[in-house]
Amino acid sequence: MSLKLGIPSKGRLMDKTAAWFQDRGVTLSRSGSDREYAGIIDGAEGVELVLLSAGEIPRELAAGRLHLGVTGSDLVREKVPAWDSRLTALAGMGFGQADLVIAVPGFWADVHTLDDLDAAAAAFRRQHGFRLRIATKYHRMVHRFLKSAGVSDYQLVDSQGATEGTVKNETAEAIADITSTGETLRANHLRMLDDGLIHASQATLFQSKTADYSGADNAALAALSAQIGIG
Amino acid sequence: MAETVNQTQETRQLAERILSVFEHAGASRIETDILQPSARLLDLYGEDIRARAFTTTDPLRGDYMLRPDFTVPVVEMHMSGGAEPARYTYMGKVFRAQEEDVSRPSETLQVGYEVFDRSAPIEADAEVFALIRSALAPLELRVATGDMSLLLAAIRGLDTTDDRKAALSRHIWRPGRFRALLDRFSGRVQPPQSRLNLLEGDIDAIIGGAGPEIGLRSAGEVAERIERLRADAKAAPIDDASVALLDRLLSLKGDCDWVLDQLEGLADKSPSVADAVAAFRARCDALGRAGVDTSQLKFEGSYGRTSMEYYDGFVFGFYSDQNPGLPPVATGGRYDALTRVLGNGASIPAVGGVIRPELVQVVGGKI
Numbered sequence: 001m002s003l004k005l006g007i008p009s010k011g012r013l014m015d016k017t018a019a020w021f022q023d024r025g026v027t028l029s030r031s032g033s034d035r036e037y038a039g040i041i042d043g044a045e046g047v048e049l050v051l052l053s054a055g056e057i058p059r060e061l062a063a064g065r066l067h068l069g070v071t072g073s074d075l076v077r078e079k080v081p082a083w084d085s086r087l088t089a090l091a092g093m094g095f096g097q098a099d100l101v102i103a104v105p106g107f108w109a110d111v112h113t114l115d116d117l118d119a120a121a122a123a124f125r126r127q128h129g130f131r132l133r134i135a136t137k138y139h140r141m142v143h144r145f146l147k148s149a150g151v152s153d154y155q156l157v158d159s160q161g162a163t164e165g166t167v168k169n170e171t172a173e174a175i176a177d178i179t180s181t182g183e184t185l186r187a188n189h190l191r192m193l194d195d196g197l198i199h200a201s202q203a204t205l206f207q208s209k210t211a212d213y214s215g216a217d218n219a220a221l222a223a224l225s226a227q228i229g230i231g
Numbered sequence: 232m233a234e235t236v237n238q239t240q241e242t243r244q245l246a247e248r249i250l251s252v253f254e255h256a257g258a259s260r261i262e263t264d265i266l267q268p269s270a271r272l273l274d275l276y277g278e279d280i281r282a283r284a285f286t287t288t289d290p291l292r293g294d295y296m297l298r299p300d301f302t303v304p305v306v307e308m309h310m311s312g313g314a315e316p317a318r319y320t321y322m323g324k325v326f327r328a329q330e331e332d333v334s335r336p337s338e339t340l341q342v343g344y345e346v347f348d349r350s351a352p353i354e355a356d357a358e359v360f361a362l363i364r365s366a367l368a369p370l371e372l373r374v375a376t377g378d379m380s381l382l383l384a385a386i387r388g389l390d391t392t393d394d395r396k397a398a399l400s401r402h403i404w405r406p407g408r409f410r411a412l413l414d415r416f417s418g419r420v421q422p423p424q425s426r427l428n429l430l431e432g433d434i435d436a437i438i439g440g441a442g443p444e445i446g447l448r449s450a451g452e453v454a455e456r457i458e459r460l461r462a463d464a465k466a467a468p469i470d471d472a473s474v475a476l477l478d479r480l481l482s483l484k485g486d487c488d489w490v491l492d493q494l495e496g497l498a499d500k501s502p503s504v505a506d507a508v509a510a511f512r513a514r515c516d517a518l519g520r521a522g523v524d525t526s527q528l529k530f531e532g533s534y535g536r537t538s539m540e541y542y543d544g545f546v547f548g549f550y551s552d553q554n555p556g557l558p559p560v561a562t563g564g565r566y567d568a569l570t571r572v573l574g575n576g577a578s579i580p581a582v583g584g585v586i587r588p589e590l591v592q593v594v595g596g597k598i
Contacts (some may be wrong), residue, residue, distance in 0.1 A: 081330045106442030110456040115411065122401060123456060124448055130470035131277060132448075140330075143278045150408025156278055167446040189442045194425060196381070 002048040003220040004211075006043065006060055006069035009051035013203060016095045017070045020203075024228040044227055046220030055079075057206075062086045064210035067217065068224075074100055074178065074201035078138050088207045091230045096203035098178040100138055101197035102145075103185050105167055105174075112194050114149045117174070121153035124173065135159035135172035138198070142176040145198045166189035205230070238592075242340060245598070246322050246588040249342040252366050253320035256358075258344055261319050263304035264376070265326075269294035272303060274558050275541075275572065285337075290581075297326035301343050303564065303573070306581065309347050310574040318346035320584075336589070345583030347570075352580040353510060356545040356565060357517035363549070363561050363584050364523065368596050370591065372549040372560055376487070377534030380405065380544045381480050381494070381507045388503020389473050391416065392466050394459060406536055413477065418468030427455050430464050476501050483532035487515050487525040490532075515544065541569040545582065551594045560590040 007028065008014045018028045027042035028049055039049030050066065057071035058079040070093065076083050104111050113118050121132040132154045136142050138167050139156050146154065157172050166172040176198065179185055185192065213221065254260060266287070272280050285297040298304065301321055309317060322342045329335045342364060346355040364374070386399045388479050395416050402409045414420040429437065444450045479497060483490050491512055498508040515525045535546035544565030551557050563584020571578035591598060 032387055105445050105448070107438055107444050107450065108448070109437045109441040110429060110460065115424060116426075118408070119398070120448070120452075120456060123452065127452060128447065131274065139278075140282070143282050147279065147451050148407075150402060150405035150407075150411070151269075152277065152405065154277070155273060156281070170447050172446050173446050189445050191442075194423070 002046050003067045003224070004048050004065070004219045004226075006050045006052055006057045006066040006071075007039070008054040008070060013054055013070075013096055014051075017093070017203065021228065022091050025228060026224070028071045044220070044224045045225055046216050057085075058083075061206055061208040062210065064208050064212065067208055067211045067213070067221065069206050070203060070210070071099070071206065072096055072201050072215050073204045074098065074141070074199055076204070076206060077199060078140050081140070086209050087228070088209060090205045090207050090225075091228075093203040094203060096201070098180045098201050100176065100178055100198040100201060101140060101185075101192045102134070102142070102174065102176045102198065103164075103179075103190040103192045106189050106191040108184075108191075113151070114146075114151055114193060114195055117193060118149075118151040118153070121151065125153045131155040132174065133157045133172040134165050134176055135166040136176035137163070138176060138178075141198055164190060195221070242588050242592060245591060246342050246597070249366055249436065249586050249588065250320055250322045253342065253362070256318070256344065256362050258320035259317040261305065261308065261321050262373045263298065263301060263321065263323070265310065265324070266295040267297050267298050267304060268292075269296050271307075272296055272299065272464060275303065282330060283327050298324070299327060300325055301341060302345075302569065302583065305343070305345055306566075306570055306573050309345075309579075309581075310570060310577060313347065316346070316350065316577050317577065318347075319345045319435075324371050339590075340588045341585040342588060343583060343585040345581065347579050347581045348433065349580050352544075352565070352567075353513045355580070355582050356514050357521045357523070359563060359584050360545070360547055361517065361521035361523055361565065363547075363586060364510050366586065366598060367549055367561060367591070370549075370551070370560070370594050372594070373531060373552050374547065374549055375534050376528060376530050376545070376547045377536075378507075378511060378530075378545050379535055379542055380510065381504060381532070382477070383543060384504045384507035385476055385480055385501070388501065389469055391469050391473075392463065394463060395466070395469070404536055406533070413469070413474060416469045417471070417474050422464075426460060429460055434458070439570075471580055476504070478544075479532075480504075481533045482520070483530065485530065487518075487528045487530050489529045491515055491525075535564060541566045541572070543568045547584070551590075554594060557590060558587070560594060561586040 002070050021028050024049050028041050031038045031040045039051050041047050041049040054071045055075060057069040058076045059097060060066040061069045062080045080086060111117055124132040134154050137160050142156060144189045159166055163175050163177040165188060166175060266396050269286060280299055284299040287295050289295060306317055324338045326338050327343050329337060335547040344359060348355045349561060382403055383400060386396055389396055398412055399409060402412060410524055436455050438450050438453050461536055483493060494508040518525050535542050542564040546564035548559040549561040550559050565582040567580050
């Protein structure tokens with residue numbers, strides 16, 4: 001067995017991950033053609049590179065099929081229940097930044113805080129006969145956030161894309177989504193709540209607590225950690 | 232949770248014995264469907280239930296949940312034409328997805344006893360509690376009791392606006408938000424600048440300047456809330472004595488006889504809680520007649536605040552001190568408001584409780 005490191009298989013996230021490791025003396029590259037999902041790692045003994053979708057890396061880490069993995073800290077929190085009992089965040093990598101926020105229509109002049117959202121939701125439910133709808137694909141994180149803030153009388157409706165459009169389309173009254181510059185929110189006449197930041201996400205190197213570290217894996221992990229300056 | 236055939240049989244036999252105790256107490260046995268329509272449970276409990284329930288879909292009928300509790304289907308069944316008064320008992324599995332603790336099972340047995348009786352609700356409180364207590368007596372469990380109606384009465388009696396009372400009552404089950412509201416309404420914490428900005432100027436201009444109207448919540452609704460915020464800003468803060476009364480009710484902790492003494496002292500100064508305190512005394516008396524020694528029965532003013540909503544009166548739970556991480560072996564309480572929500576205009580005082588046979592076995596006693 002070797003120590004398995006999972007990284008995103010395409011796009012800017014893969015390029016920046018490779019650059020991050022390169023800065024620390026470890027070269028990641030694809031084996032064979034650009035289209036082949038297998039990797040070569042240079043500068044770290046006993047480590048196997050696995051290329052896969054960033055969205056699947058949290059699950060693979062939690063199941064212990066990867067020892068190490070690079071993915072968004074938001075994806076780990078959303079996809080892995082009780083994530084910090086199964087994974088350790090080793091290093092924030094300083095790219096892929098995006099904020100998961102709660103946003104409401106800009107013209108809701110009366111709603112700037114979670115306290116306002118809660119009161120508006122109660123009035124909305126009385127008026128319309130159903131709970132105020134918040135569109136999101138981050139159900140676990142949004143529910144936990146609103147529960148800890150004591151917000152009630154809302155419901156989450158699933159939206160896997162174009163979430164900012166749901167309010168205008170009247171399939172939701174508010175949204176919880178990822179934003180980096182806030183431009184898409186503004187273009188859709190939405191505004192983030194003052195205390196509506198659920199999570200500031202960035203690409204993060206995670207380690208699995210559930211994977212098997214027998215044999216040479218511990219030595220490989222120690223060598224890689226020393227090489228990239230963590231742990 | 233993997234169980235041997237023997238364990239499963241023993242649990243089932245234990246549940247049957249509890250069920251027959253409840254039947255002997257006068258309850259009729261009822262069954263409810265395992266598949267419960269999602270929409271109604273979601274409307275009632277919100278996202279908390281979605282996060283904890285197993286959801287599944289019927290291609291024609293839509294979303295269902297595997298029964299997360301018995302109370303809702305039992306109340307619905309009773310409200311759609313049950314005779315009065317009624318005593319029901321039931322036995323079956325409830326299903327809860329576990330987000331945090333892998334040691335907790337996803338399905339557990341419950342045996343329950345529910346009383347719908349408008350003639351003598353206080354007697355019914357005592358009856359349900361005493362019945363469950365005597366069924367569990369050999370286990371020597373720690374008992375916790377509380378009474379949400381004291382706090383609700385104190386809120387109703389506040390010298391403040393109806394909006395503030397409604398907001399406090401609505402968040403009685405969320406202690407953090409309740410405290411934040413109370414701090415705001417009593418003037419201890421100032422509102423944020425974003426709210427102060429709304430207190431002056433033409434409301435239509437404020438809304439019009441903030442952006443185009445989109446979505447189902449209308450500009451009229453926004454304007455209405457701003458009017459309410461302006462009215463609230465003019466209202467006098469809730470006075471210190473009233474805040475102190477709420478704090479005192481929440482911090483009461485001791486045996487029921489001592490607590491009754493304290494409560495009667497409070498009622499002398501705060502007539503708003505007098506009726507609830509009189510009901511507390513009557514329940515202590517009824518518990519005494521049912522064989523419960525109220526000088527030994529523990530009461531906590533804040534007990535029941537963090538469990539599911541809709542318990543709005545007497546609440547109780549039975550715990551094993553030898554197994555501190557274990558959920559309560561039995562719980563119950565009064566849920567009059569739930570019958571109003573599910574009753575399409577009708578309502579009836581109702582109280583009930585459940586015993587969890589698997590936990591009785593974990594605690595290891597013979598009952």
